[in-house]
Every structure is written in C-alpha cells, then in structure tokens.
Amino acid sequence: MSVNPSQNSSAPKPSSRTTAGERARAATRTRLLESGRTLFAENGLHRVTSHDIAAHAGVAAGTFYNHFSDKAALFREITDEALRELMKSLESAADAGADHRQEVRQRASALVGFAAENRELIRILFSRETDATTVQSDVLQHMASRASAVRKSLIHEGSMPAEIDPEVFGQALIGMWARVVAWWAEDTDRASREVVIETLTQIQLHGTHPNHNDPE
Amino acid sequence: MSVNPSQNSSAPKPSSRTTAGERARAATRTRLLESGRTLFAENGLHRVTSHDIAAHAGVAAGTFYNHFSDKAALFREITDEALRELMKSLESAADAGADHRQEVRQRASALVGFAAENRELIRILFSRETDATTVQSDVLQHMASRASAVRKSLIHEGSMPAEIDPEVFGQALIGMWARVVAWWAEDTDRASREVVIETLTQIQLHGTHPNHNDPE
Amino acid sequence: MSVNPSQNSSAPKPSSRTTAGERARAATRTRLLESGRTLFAENGLHRVTSHDIAAHAGVAAGTFYNHFSDKAALFREITDEALRELMKSLESAADAGADHRQEVRQRASALVGFAAENRELIRILFSRETDATTVQSDVLQHMASRASAVRKSLIHEGSMPAEIDPEVFGQALIGMWARVVAWWAEDTDRASREVVIETLTQIQLHGTHPNHNDPE
Amino acid sequence: MSVNPSQNSSAPKPSSRTTAGERARAATRTRLLESGRTLFAENGLHRVTSHDIAAHAGVAAGTFYNHFSDKAALFREITDEALRELMKSLESAADAGADHRQEVRQRASALVGFAAENRELIRILFSRETDATTVQSDVLQHMASRASAVRKSLIHEGSMPAEIDPEVFGQALIGMWARVVAWWAEDTDRASREVVIETLTQIQLHGTHPNHNDPE
DNA sequence: GATGAATGAGGCTTCATTCAT
DNA sequence: GATGAATGAAGCCTCATTCAT
Numbered sequence: 077m078s079v080n081p082s083q084n085s086s087a088p089k090p091s092s093r094t095t096a097g098e099r100a101r102a103a104t105r106t107r108l109l110e111s112g113r114t115l116f117a118e119n120g121l122h123r124v125t126s127h128d129i130a131a132h133a134g135v136a137a138g139t140f141y142n143h144f145s146d147k148a149a150l151f152r153e154i155t156d157e158a159l160r161e162l163m164k165s166l167e168s169a170a171d172a173g174a175d176h177r178q179e180v181r182q183r184a185s186a187l188v189g190f191a192a193e194n195r196e197l198i199r200i201l202f203s204r205e206t207d208a209t210t211v212q213s214d215v216l217q218h219m220a221s222r223a224s225a226v227r228k229s230l231i232h233e234g235s236m237p238a239e240i241d242p243e244v245f246g247q248a249l250i251g252m253w254a255r256v257v258a259w260w261a262e263d264t265d266r267a268s269r270e271v272v273i274e275t276l277t278q279i280q281l282h283g284t285h286p287n288h289n290d291p292e
Numbered sequence: 293m294s295v296n297p298s299q300n301s302s303a304p305k306p307s308s309r310t311t312a313g314e315r316a317r318a319a320t321r322t323r324l325l326e327s328g329r330t331l332f333a334e335n336g337l338h339r340v341t342s343h344d345i346a347a348h349a350g351v352a353a354g355t356f357y358n359h360f361s362d363k364a365a366l367f368r369e370i371t372d373e374a375l376r377e378l379m380k381s382l383e384s385a386a387d388a389g390a391d392h393r394q395e396v397r398q399r400a401s402a403l404v405g406f407a408a409e410n411r412e413l414i415r416i417l418f419s420r421e422t423d424a425t426t427v428q429s430d431v432l433q434h435m436a437s438r439a440s441a442v443r444k445s446l447i448h449e450g451s452m453p454a455e456i457d458p459e460v461f462g463q464a465l466i467g468m469w470a471r472v473v474a475w476w477a478e479d480t481d482r483a484s485r486e487v488v489i490e491t492l493t494q495i496q497l498h499g500t501h502p503n504h505n506d507p508e
Numbered sequence: 509m510s511v512n513p514s515q516n517s518s519a520p521k522p523s524s525r526t527t528a529g530e531r532a533r534a535a536t537r538t539r540l541l542e543s544g545r546t547l548f549a550e551n552g553l554h555r556v557t558s559h560d561i562a563a564h565a566g567v568a569a570g571t572f573y574n575h576f577s578d579k580a581a582l583f584r585e586i587t588d589e590a591l592r593e594l595m596k597s598l599e600s601a602a603d604a605g606a607d608h609r610q611e612v613r614q615r616a617s618a619l620v621g622f623a624a625e626n627r628e629l630i631r632i633l634f635s636r637e638t639d640a641t642t643v644q645s646d647v648l649q650h651m652a653s654r655a656s657a658v659r660k661s662l663i664h665e666g667s668m669p670a671e672i673d674p675e676v677f678g679q680a681l682i683g684m685w686a687r688v689v690a691w692w693a694e695d696t697d698r699a700s701r702e703v704v705i706e707t708l709t710q711i712q713l714h715g716t717h718p719n720h721n722d723p724e
Numbered sequence: 725m726s727v728n729p730s731q732n733s734s735a736p737k738p739s740s741r742t743t744a745g746e747r748a749r750a751a752t753r754t755r756l757l758e759s760g761r762t763l764f765a766e767n768g769l770h771r772v773t774s775h776d777i778a779a780h781a782g783v784a785a786g787t788f789y790n791h792f793s794d795k796a797a798l799f800r801e802i803t804d805e806a807l808r809e810l811m812k813s814l815e816s817a818a819d820a821g822a823d824h825r826q827e828v829r830q831r832a833s834a835l836v837g838f839a840a841e842n843r844e845l846i847r848i849l850f851s852r853e854t855d856a857t858t859v860q861s862d863v864l865q866h867m868a869s870r871a872s873a874v875r876k877s878l879i880h881e882g883s884m885p886a887e888i889d890p891e892v893f894g895q896a897l898i899g900m901w902a903r904v905v906a907w908w909a910e911d912t913d914r915a916s917r918e919v920v921i922e923t924l925t926q927i928q929l930h931g932t933h934p935n936h937n938d939p940e
Numbered sequence: 941g942a943t944g945a946a947t948g949a950g951g952c953t954t955c956a957t958t959c960a961t
Numbered sequence: 962g963a964t965g966a967a968t969g970a971a972g973c974c975t976c977a978t979t980c981a982t
Contacts, residue, residue, distance in 0.1 A: 239490060
C-alpha cells in the first residue's frame, strides 16, 4: 500500500535481476493502481475516467493503456487483489483449536480489522454501483459461494442445523457483512470497531431477535 | 407486475373525468415506466439509455421527455413507488397479536412474497450498480434507517438486548435481506420460497451458528 | 396594445359583420402577437420557443400554427407592424413649413417618443441578436435605404453637401439611431428623454466634434 | 487575416522550446479559430455548430473540445482578440500633435483600414445576431463605454460642448461606426474606402445637416 | 515505454412542427 | 378552430481508446 515514488531513473542499485527500466515501469503501474484505488473508492467505477486515473498518477493518458487493456482491467485487478487479501485475512482468522462459535467472533474481528486498514478497498469491493456486469468480477458472489460451500460441509458433518439452507446462508452472511462493513468504512465514526464486531458476532450466534430465555 | 394496476388498455369506462387524450397520455407514461422497469432490471441504470426505453415502449425519443425530465427521474419514480409498496407490505405483515418473534417470520414471508411477485422491482431496488449519487434515491439506506429506528425503541422498552447496536443492526438486516432476495429474484429456482423464508427466519431468531444446546 | 381578454364565447352582440367565432379567433391571434412581443423583447428571438409564446398566451402549442406558419412568421409580423408604425411616426414628424434643420429635431423627438411608448417593439427592432437571416426582415436595412434615398434627392436639389455619401449616410444615421434608442429603451432612467433628443439633434446639426468657432 | 500571425505551417525553426507536439496542437487550435472566424462571419453564431467548425478545420468533432470548452468560448476568443486589435488600431491612430478634429479623421481612417484588412472580424464583431447573453462578450457596449469615458473628460476640460451627453454620444458614435463598417465589410464595392472615411469624418465634424452658412 | 493530440461513437436533451381527436 | 401528445432531426458534449512521435 505504500506509495512508490521512484519515477526518476535514479535507482542506484541494479542489484538483483531487475533493470532500471523494469523498475520504473513497475512503479508507473503501481501508481496507476493506487490512483485507481483512491478515485474508485471516492467516486465509483463509472464516474472515474481513464484520464482521471492517469492524471492522478501523474502520467499521460496513453500510458494507462500501456499497463492495462482497459478501465475494467484495472478495476478488476484492484478488486481481485483486494479479494485475495480479504479472503486470506478471513481464512487465517480462526485459531487452531477454536470451535465454530469462537470462530464466528474471530472472523467478525478479522473482517472489521481489514476494513479499518483498507477502507478504500472495502468501499470499492462492497459499494453498490459496482457494475459487476461491465467488470467481470463479482466479489460478493465469490464470497457467498465460498461461504455456502463451507456451510454445506458443516451440515454434512452434523455441526450445523439443516433448517438453514447453505445457499441462502451464503447470500445472507455476505450481504450482511458487506453492507455493514461498507457503511462503516465510509465513516468509521459511525460506530466503534468493538461495537461493530460485537453486533455482528451476536447476530451470528443468537440472531437478531434472541429468545430472552435462551441460556448462554 | 402487480404493482401498477393500470397497464392494459381496457379502461372500459370513460365515465368519470378522464378524456381520451388524458388516457392516451397516461398509457404512454405507463408504457415508459414499464419499459424502464424491464430494462433496468435486466441491465442496470447506466446501461440503459433514454432512447432504449422509448424504443422499447414504442414511442419516439423525444416522447420520453414529455413525461420525465430525465432518465434519473424515471428511475426514481420506479424505485420510489417500489419502495413504497415494499414498505407497505412489510409494515402490514405482522398480525395484530403477534409477538416480536412471530413478527420475524411474518416479515420474512412478506418480503419473499413481494419478491416473488415483483421480481423486476426487486432486482432494481436491490441490485448493486444503482448509482445512488446520480439518482438521489438510496432505497437501502432508507430501509436501514427505518429498521434502526424501530430497533432503537425496542431496546428502550427493554424488548431487545443492548449488545446489538441498532445502527449496525439496521445495516446488517437490510444487507442480508437485500442480497438474499435479489439473488433469489434473479432465478427463483435457486431455492423454494419456503426455504428462503425459513432460512431468513432461523437466522433472525437463532443466528447462523446456534448453540445446539439452546432450548426451543 | 390593449390586451384582449375575450376568450370565452360570451360576446353578446353579433353586431356588425363579424361572427362570434371570427372575433374569438382574432382575439387568440392578438394574444399570440402580444405574447410574442413581450417575450421577444425580453429574451430575443431564439431564446423564445413557440411553446413559450403559446403558453404565455394561454393557448395550446398547436394553436400557434393555426395562426402563423412558423415562429419566423410571427416575428416578422411583429417587426413589420412595428416598422410601419415607426416609419409613420417619423414621416409625420415634420411640420409643414419646417426647414431641414428643424426637421432634424422633430424627427429625433418623434423617434425618442416612439421608443418611450413602445419599448418592447424598440428592443425587438433594434436589438442585436435579431437574426435577420433566419427572419427575412431586416428592419435596419429598410430604414437605411429609405434614408439614403431621401438624402440622394436632397443632394440632387442642392440642399445637402456632396461630401456626405448618401449610402454611407443612411447606414450611419440608422446605426446611430438604432443603438441609442435600443440602449435607452432597455432602461429609460439612463438619460432623460430631453437629453437623448438634444444629443441626437446636436450631433446631426453640428457633429460630435463641432468647431467652437462655428456660429449658431 | 493579418491578425493572427502564426497560421501557415512553415514554422522553420524548432529552435527555442516548442516541441513538435506543441506545434501541432497550436496549429490545430489555430485552424479551429480560423474556421470559426470564417463560418461565424458568414453565418452568425447560432447557425454554426461545433461540428461545422471542426469539419471545416479538418478535425474530428471531439477535437473541438480538446481546445475550447464550448462554442461560446471559441467565439469569445475570436471577438476578444479582434476587439483588442481594433482598440489598439484606434488608440494608436492619432498623431502626436493632432488636435481633436484632426483625430476624428485619423480615427475614421484607422477604423476603415482595419475593416478592410479584417473583414471577417468586422462582420463578427459588428453583426447583429451576436447573442451577447449566450456569449458574455458585448463588444459594442465595451467600445461605447470607452468612448463615453473619454468624452466625459473632454467635457470636463472644456474641450467639448455639454449639450452632447457623453453616454448618449458613446452609443451614437459606436452605433454609427459599427453599422457603417459592417455594411461596408459585407461588400467593399459598396463605396470606396475614401468615401467611407470622408463621410464618417464629415458627420463627426459638421453633422449630417450642416448649416450651409457655417464657415470652414 | 511514455506521451498527449486526435478520434468518433454514443448518450443526452431541445424544440419546431404535425396530426388525430 | 383548438388541443396537446407525439415526433425525430439536430445540436451539444464526453470519454474510452488509438497511434504517430
């Protein structure tokens, strides 16, 4: 995420296996990605032009197309990487010995933590207005499928009740997560991080309308 | 489709005070709204042009602007009415004597029923890609706020636990609903209506990861 | 110039030779002309639409074309009549026994008087922005030609010096008149009526840069 | 045509600091300005489209907007420059030691000379139909104000008679000039250059209806 | 590679005019 | 005649993309 400012050719060490030219090229590419990230987060896919991104990155309009085949490709690259990162966070969130109910809190925590540190990415991934048709990359669908698949195996092994359909569950969980986290990333003063985590956890463990007589 | 009750040209009674011209005008307007509904549902706001809508409605391009000030106005009219209808369905869903937990099932049922009968509207209301900035009509935000407000008063009167923050709850509930129902409306063969209702209800009453030892 | 409000069919006396229908039709026509006058004066020819005029006159858009073949025709009719009125004023301005120099003041006075009482017409006739090509009616050219012709005969009879070319004179006089009077009609507080008359007269009699030693 | 000195592509020296690209861009811009000049002179502001100008300049429609924010901006640029040139001509017209009456002839001569060499510009500057509201650039008003201001100080110092109001004078002079010169620029065969100059001069020095007994 | 001027298809909107009622 | 809904040509402008330098 760190901005890479090395645009001048003064990269003193031709150390490993990258030439100065290669490094300069990579730096331009990175700057375009970062500019896209910033602008898409603020304005959404279709109110940002390729010129906007190039200008924000300090390069000419044509340079954009030396690095990405079109606007959608840049966008996809941003979301793909963001998705990879997010999935990694979520996957590695659970302790070794945690049971499913402990995992719920750990995942909520990982999700909110990722959102706190990658607000731009969250707004891009989960904003509405991300025309999934134009940009062949439906992040939410991917996450929902994954959640469904995991759920299905849990049901198979008897860990989860069958009243909850795994497909519907996947959509519900991801819908809930995405909206909460996008809302919160727009303005993190809307709630404390802990409150967001706690509420997501409570809903998953007890529902939104728990029976007051439920033990705990 | 049941939403708009004046679409067929069989208005048998010129009885009251509508002239032929007025009826013709209203019919054109209705056709434009219906065309908008169909095209927006399939393609999303910004891949549909005012010409597309006019052509689909069988009128000339300019006619569009005799009825709507611009594309966003037509869109807003569709979503506004859809939102009104949906909120009415949800509001009137609960029986007189129902307790909160019964209401949960009744609401889920109303939501899914509405989706079944208004698939196009659901896809418009709840699709991502609805550029709320262009169109000044954020349906989801409206619903979330409403849910938050209701929740807040329930907490006040002690009917609901304070661990669940009302704001976060509103986002979570609406996010879950919107995604599930939009997903289902795309293809209602994905799950039976009952399964969708049951799953939404279970999640609200017991969470996604209920404690197997919970009584019920 | 008086507004004719008789749009309802209650014209009680079928007196002379006009039927009620004929009178109603004429009244509509008059209202359109008046509306055109008002709107053109304020906004210029091409920022006024035929709808604007019809609406201002309280009739339907189509009615416009029952009375005028197109927008230019209405405009032409307004300017033609205005021109006729103005020429009449100017022509009848000179006393029977006045010499040319007395006539100059009388004409200036008639011009300014006409402007005071027909501010809308003046602004239409003499405004810039009156696209003379679109609207085959170049009022200024007409007036200039007339002035040239008169001048030519005066030169012939030896009443006026030959140093002043009659064609150029016509353009110069009309240019001066039109601009001064249009400027003044926009806001008659810009100068008193007398000052305008006096200045125009002085310029015609002595020029803008009179020799201080000229007798008078 | 003498106004814009960089129109031919024979820029022999890439000497100083202009790159080839910069020169090409400037050339396109110049071509657009020239096309605008030609087309506006012939057809007036609002019968010329941005496409017309682009086509006439031999570039694509979009190119127009790479150089000018809209049609009005191009128009304004043409008139602003033309006005600057014209004012410069007029300002520098008077000899050092000339008295006011000599200046009159020198100014008339400069005006007509400018018109002879910049017929297109004159037709644009002084045509009617220049919708000053659309284009925020009222050349005539500017010139009239300037003339009024100068006149006012001459009156103050006693060089000019007070019977001629400076405001009215400004309008009258500019109206006369503009009309004469626009008329002549349309077709310079209408009068010889000398006749135009002489007539304007005579009118300013002696008026249109001089007293035959005036000495001179 | 980088540059940035040029391209031109495409979307939006206006408005003079027609015509069925 | 009057009505006013419908028409569709025409103008404006944007922006993704190309390509010569």
